[in-house]
Amino acid sequence: MTPTVRLHLASALTGVLAGALYQLFGVASPAPPWVALTGLLGLLLGERGMRGVMSRIGCCD
Numbered sequence: 393m394t395p396t397v398r399l400h401l402a403s404a405l406t407g408v409l410a411g412a413l414y415q416l417f418g419v420a421s422p423a424p425p426w427v428a429l430t431g432l433l434g435l436l437l438g439e440r441g442m443r444g445v446m447s448r449i450g451c452c453d
Contacts, residue, residue: 393401414421423431 413419421428
């Protein structure tokens with residue numbers, strides 16, 4: 393198993409654990425699912441955008 397796969401698996405398992413704990417303690421999710429997914433999409437787009445900008449200016453190869 394590659395380090396990237398391990399990282400994704402750990403991330404997914406952490407999310408499942410957090411969801412299970414929310415349900416166990418009867419805590420409502422802090423954001424509706426569509427808001428959370430929109431935020432994750434924003435993070436992804438920001439990361440990709442900065443990577444492109446940094447490669448164009450020759451910073452942090």
